[in-house]
Amino acid sequence: MVWCSGWRLASAVSNHGGLGLIGAGSMHPETLREHIQKTKLATDKPFGVNIPLFYPELDTILNIIAEEKVPIVFTSAGSPKKFTAWLKERRIIVAHVIASSAFALKCEEAGVDAIVAEGFEAGGHNGKEETTTMTLIPAVRKGTSLPLMAAGGIGTGGALLAAMALGADGVQIGSRFAISEESSAHPDFKKLVTGLNEGDTKLALKKVGPVRLIKNDFFQAVNKLEQEGADGAVLSALLGRGRAKKGMFEGDLDEGELEIGQVSSIINEVLPVETIMKNLLQEYRQAKLKMNTSPFEF
């Protein structure tokens, strides 16, 4: 959710019945502080911050989290053993994002409060094993009794219901909110996403850190190198710095890095968070009713 989830999106989600998350991954420390403070002004509901653990100024970020009394932190892209204890000592609730059931036990050992399990179809935090949400959730559920949120491919109320059927206790939704009115992504990026079809994204940069990209010019350059067997250093050099900002925040749809989940193929409108939440719950209830009244009973 880099370049998408600032205080506007996070507070809107919290105000409309979800748990809004600020995506720290694309923010300088003082920018994050500003977004936390604005979120607190914009909602009196709980909210959280997502911190990718490869963040360069991690100590500064964590101190800001503590100083600003952020109630909930989602950590990702690193070991849950690193900072969970530190956060828990400060009475912060910790959820950790994993992409493989092998990490469920590590989360338990680290004292994590909840797990997000993210499938291959997601826009980011994808595992190298390429395990999809459908396969991952039952496997993680088998391995832990911790509260479990499913992520990857969740863009409709039907998918929310499906996640619960697979054994999740809730879901983490990215792409659908990345393309909301309150998302800080560039309007041209949002517009591009509403026109995507199946197959218009692909998991790329596995040797650097897997992300799902829209197949624009930049992706084609990456893909060409990957097809030719380029190593991580060559790919990192092509990626350079600030590619995601260039694409998702500044709207350079050709040369920017455009991250989004597979579920983007069924996102056809930029809607306000309130409508998205209403639709999700309405679809969820409809799907549940349909399921409970289906003539195809087993």
Next chain:
Amino acid sequence: MVWCSGWRLASAVSNHGGLGLIGAGSMHPETLREHIQKTKLATDKPFGVNIPLFYPELDTILNIIAEEKVPIVFTSAGSPKKFTAWLKERRIIVAHVIASSAFALKCEEAGVDAIVAEGFEAGGHNGKEETTTMTLIPAVRKGTSLPLMAAGGIGTGGALLAAMALGADGVQIGSRFAISEESSAHPDFKKLVTGLNEGDTKLALKKVGPVRLIKNDFFQAVNKLEQEGADGAVLSALLGRGRAKKGMFEGDLDEGELEIGQVSSIINEVLPVETIMKNLLQEYRQAKLKMNTSPFEF
């Protein structure tokens, strides 16, 4: 289901409440006839035959299907427009396997009776778009009102329920039955699969025809070539003929082509079809009860 689904598996599935399919893809025409005749002797329930439409002796196969009065045919790996009319004229029910919602309309136009939509996590028939079951089913459901079966990642009753939540009317289950007692796959292949973990399979041979393979020596050779950017001809030469038979039927676990779905990571036992069906339905009912009594209501 090549080398797995002969008359034993197909009749067992039909006898225990499913629709058993004979996998014609790995059979010479007269072998298929024998399996059809044996299936008819072993069950009085409906059954079907799956025909990959790239099959070299397709006309011969189709004539056998008609002569033997096979009630149901699942076609895959080709256009539904090719043979649906011919089959329908002979009062055969036709289901067609797709991996992209764009083909749903083509299925409707061709007069297909039902659609199987197969996700990236499946063991075969995977689309080049890599769309996962979680993303694919809602998209196909949106595009057609035809009866819809979900495939890929369905190995538990929870996943069956999830497929229904996504909008499917039923499911097609491959891997779980490929590793049943009645499957004609080699015992060593079945044993290998029961020990697999997440990440032990990978979608390969996209330039030839995508299949999901266990990461054995043969896969590593394929993968090395693919990482180096080898073209389809080079990969076809490595693949040669009879690789799947060598691996799945003859039990050469190093040099054979070993196809299986991602869901293999949660298949830990070789069970009889009767037990598999009982478990699936019991898990389905449990998941549904849990869903309807969950404290996490929306």
